[in-house]
Amino acid sequence: xxxxxxxTIRRDNHAHAGEVINLFDQASLDKSLxxxxxxxxxxxxxxxxxxxxxxxEVVKVPHGYVGxxxxxxxxxxxxxxxxxxxxxxxxxxxxxxEVFNSNKxxxxxxxxxxxxxxxxxxAPFELDYTGKYQNQPQGVVGAKALxxxxxxxxxxxxxxxPALQSPDG
Amino acid sequence: xxxxxxxTIRRDNHAHAGEVINLFDQASLDKSLxxxxxxxxxxxxxxxxxxxxxxxEVVKVPHGYVGxxxxxxxxxxxxxxxxxxxxxxxxxxxxxxEVFNSNKxxxxxxxxxxxxxxxxxxAPFELDYTGKYQNQPQGVVGAKALxxxxxxxxxxxxxxxPALQSPDG
Amino acid sequence: xxxxxxxTIRRDNHAHAGEVINLFDQASLDKSLxxxxxxxxxxxxxxxxxxxxxxxEVVKVPHGYVGxxxxxxxxxxxxxxxxxxxxxxxxxxxxxxEVFNSNKxxxxxxxxxxxxxxxxxxAPFELDYTGKYQNQPQGVVGAKALxxxxxxxxxxxxxxxPALQSPDG
Numbered sequence: 001x002x003x004x005x006x007x008t009i010r011r012d013n014h015a016h017a018g019e020v021i022n023l024f025d026q027a028s029l030d031k032s033l034x035x036x037x038x039x040x041x042x043x044x045x046x047x048x049x050x051x052x053x054x055x056x057e058v059v060k061v062p063h064g065y066v067g068x069x070x071x072x073x074x075x076x077x078x079x080x081x082x083x084x085x086x087x088x089x090x091x092x093x094x095x096x097x098e099v100f101n102s103n104k105x106x107x108x109x110x111x112x113x114x115x116x117x118x119x120x121x122x123a124p125f126e127l128d129y130t131g132k133y134q135n136q137p138q139g140v141v142g143a144k145a146l147x148x149x150x151x152x153x154x155x156x157x158x159x160x161x162p163a164l165q166s167p168d169g
Numbered sequence: 170x171x172x173x174x175x176x177t178i179r180r181d182n183h184a185h186a187g188e189v190i191n192l193f194d195q196a197s198l199d200k201s202l203x204x205x206x207x208x209x210x211x212x213x214x215x216x217x218x219x220x221x222x223x224x225x226e227v228v229k230v231p232h233g234y235v236g237x238x239x240x241x242x243x244x245x246x247x248x249x250x251x252x253x254x255x256x257x258x259x260x261x262x263x264x265x266x267e268v269f270n271s272n273k274x275x276x277x278x279x280x281x282x283x284x285x286x287x288x289x290x291x292a293p294f295e296l297d298y299t300g301k302y303q304n305q306p307q308g309v310v311g312a313k314a315l316x317x318x319x320x321x322x323x324x325x326x327x328x329x330x331p332a333l334q335s336p337d338g
Numbered sequence: 339x340x341x342x343x344x345x346t347i348r349r350d351n352h353a354h355a356g357e358v359i360n361l362f363d364q365a366s367l368d369k370s371l372x373x374x375x376x377x378x379x380x381x382x383x384x385x386x387x388x389x390x391x392x393x394x395e396v397v398k399v400p401h402g403y404v405g406x407x408x409x410x411x412x413x414x415x416x417x418x419x420x421x422x423x424x425x426x427x428x429x430x431x432x433x434x435x436e437v438f439n440s441n442k443x444x445x446x447x448x449x450x451x452x453x454x455x456x457x458x459x460x461a462p463f464e465l466d467y468t469g470k471y472q473n474q475p476q477g478v479v480g481a482k483a484l485x486x487x488x489x490x491x492x493x494x495x496x497x498x499x500p501a502l503q504s505p506d507g
């Protein structure tokens with residue numbers, strides 16, 4: 001399935017270079033990204049710049065499959081790098097994708113370009129998605145903070161355990 | 170399936186650092202890479218250098234599967250990074266792979282080394298490949314320019330549509 | 339399947355910046371990494387730093403499947419990058435994962451955090467794993483050197499062949 005890039009972009013906020021971001025703190029995550037701006041015909045992804053982009057397409061993944069999203073071959077040969085991302089079984093929505101320009105030069109990126117492909121691969125053990133990015137609206141969605149009650153285990157009495165299952169909750 | 174690196178390499182053309190590359194312009198893409206040179210016993214992938222390499226193997230992907238190509242674990246632990254690449258259902262040919270050295274030191278890369286593995290995963294929704302890299306000859310194949318008639322959508326009257334399907338197509 | 343990060347970390351040994359590492363030389367590989375240290379509540383992954391981390395979980399992959407391990411979406415949006423890694427059919431053990439901070443700022447990384455997901459995808463052509471990382475102990479396992487008899491092909495009389503299958507062995 002072809003995936004095309006929508007006309008919005010979120011760039012890094014270089015004012016915060018050198019600081020430290022905490023994955024569990026929404027304010028900390030938010031200040032690392034500039035507000036969403038328009039991706040125009042003259043938008044350049046600068047050398048070694050990292051941006052967040054969105055798909056135009058609303059993806060629907062059938063039960064028992066996951067969608068692997070990868071940059072198309074031509075774009076990867078030109079030096080853009082995106083971590084392989086997967087859309088969960090049962091996921092419905094547009095996708096936010098991270099793209100890093102590994103080149104020593106800029107890349108002229110035009111809205112509407114076919115940048116990624118999605119492949120549906122059989123994953124019969126997967127349960128359907130019920131997470132926080134389901135049915136996300138169009139546009140680029142930044143990171144949502146992790147939760148100290150759900151997203152981290154604690155080490156106590158030589159055992160790793162979730163917070164909610166520990167004796168003192 | 171083990172994949173071994175062939176004895177050719179294409180390196181970035183640093184003479185063009187700081188310029189801007191256009192994905193739709195073949196001349197622009199071509200000038201970013203040096204011509205293919207030989208990968209010898211003394212070839213170094215420099216710190217933070219990005220190169221294109223080719224497989225010795227001719228890959229054939231059966232109908233209903235895609236081939237996921239990833240660096241083998243040992244090589245990834247040593248700091249080489251390759252975006253996950255997939256070979257389409259029905260694809261036949263050698264593969265061109267991007268490799269980035271994320272280390273602050275060089276890596277001595279010898280032709281013939283087993284660098285990647287390919288895993289065939291079930292992808293029953295995929296149609297067989299008919300694209301421009303089918304049966305590509307041995308050696309490293311650079312990016313082929315995108316096409317303004319096929320590889321980009323245009324936004325008009327609040328709808329995204331391919332060029333060929335728009336009224337003035 | 340959720341995968342959580344264990345409380346150990348191996349960082350690059352910057353004393354060797356600018357040198358060249360040989361994938362076939364264990365001493366060369368070893369000197370590029372610092373010894374394993376503890377991942378505490380105050381551990382920072384610095385801007386553009388690359389580290390090796392381990393999973394708490396012991397992964398078991400059923401016959402006929404491979405496990406694809408990817409950073410969870412939230413963490414990728416925050417700018418951490420991990421090459422997609424797969425656990426072989428039949429693999430049992432903890433996993434060592436490479437993580438690169440692509441940001442211009444540090445990331446506060448706490449032991450126990452749910453960093454990755456593993457998806458089991460159908461790969462019926464795969465044979466079960468018998469390699470050198472099976473049943474690896476807890477903690478971060480660095481790269482094990484490649485072997486000139488098994489991990490490289492040689493070009494002779496216009497043919498690529500493994501060392502052990504060539505006439506002079």
